[in-house]
Amino acid sequence: MGEKQLFTVKDKVIAVTGGSSGLGLRMVKVLAEHGARVASIARSHDHVDASYQDRDVLQITGDVTSSQDISAAFDQIEQTLGPLSVVFNNAGVAHKARVLDTTPEMFDHMFAVNVAGAFFVAREAARRMIAQGRGGAIINTTSILGERPQKGAAVYSMTKACVTQMTRALALEFAAHDIRVNALSPGWFPTGINEAELAGPAGSFLKGCNPMRRLGDLSDIDGAVLLLASDASRYMTGSIITIDGGHQL
Template identity: 40%
Template sequence: MSSPNFLEGKHALVTGASSGLGWQFALTLARAGAKVSLAARSVDKLEALAKEIEAFDGRALPVRMDVTDIKSIQDGVHAAETELGPIDILVNNSGVSALSPSEKISEEDFDFVMDTNAKGAFFVAQAVGRSMIKHGNGGKIINIASVASQRVLKQNIAYCMSKAAVKHMTHALADEWGRYNIQVNCINPGYIVTGINRDYWETDAGKKLISRLPGRRVGEPTHLDGTLLLLAGPGSDFMTGSIIEVDDGLTAHGF
């Protein structure tokens, strides 16, 4: 990273920005100088994040987007680019899960996870990729998958399947869009503490899981900052189709 503001002048779109990893991704890119479009269904939360970014003189635009609705995706990308110019960086982060034994998962839960994590991620990438191809300046697409794309997380079949799809989508898009100077890479986070799971790590089950992890710890969203900034900036200009585990050794570890 050449300077603290090495993303100055770049426009980044972050999906799932209203909480968890997406919130942190948006803050990190804004602190590096990027203009950030904040996309999610909860616009009130996005407005709070925009205020936080504006407090350090960053530029942020809340954009209502439901990634399970293709028109909503297209409208959101159009609104972002109308306000802040062509998108240079996409952080394709929206994700949900539905814990259930495989023999009991409902079609509704399965579809909700696949429509958000796999289909939604693709159509967000397609909408932004079309714009990048049209403008001819290349770009960076950073897909957020999970260690679940490589290994089984118990009783989470749809999530595992959807994240494996995101991993393979990364390879396919990297192969197709390399000629347009669009780098498509993927981060596989391990267990990260967020608002949704914070209480779990204090339970007996959570503590037992931590005791079995290679580093006997879970990560914080800030642990992904370095990899995010690598993939968003010029340091990754000769990287595409890469899948990077940020998981404290979990993928390498055998239970």
């Protein structure tokens, strides 16, 4: 199989949660540009730019913390685009707060979206892939903070540690059904969650700590996205791909 075919996602039906902003929006764009039939699931698509909306991307409004929304979104994808091949389980939230300032509401919100939401999206995707008998791929978004926490992000780091371990657990359980479960572990990328912070002294500090002396550009995830969505990763499961410019070193 040639390189062009090996990494192709052409005509694959791919869902991306949290697909209206940040890394999720970048995933949607690169997958659509490479010929995938993409559905973006997000609580709102109001701020997505017009050039992106012109692409044939199915935009679905839904909340990953609602099992009804998850099921309805996958029903719509199957009815409109066809059987699901790949899910990028990317939706996530963060509240920046020291431990003593973290409220029960912050704690519950982060675990509801980042952990429970991710788990039940993966479960619903796997259930449908098993019913189809065609296998598939689930790609979770974790973070380097799941392995290397920092002050002010304790609960967020805890949720991402859960996602990392969930990736391995689901990979083990679903391998018999030819469903691969892997994860992307980004380092510091300016997104809607943190771009204001990274534009200031914190961003300069983190650049200085990075062996490559820069923050991530959204396009830096493209190769890993195509790898995990395509047959190029057909013998990979339970893997965590770190994209951080060497920050953890």
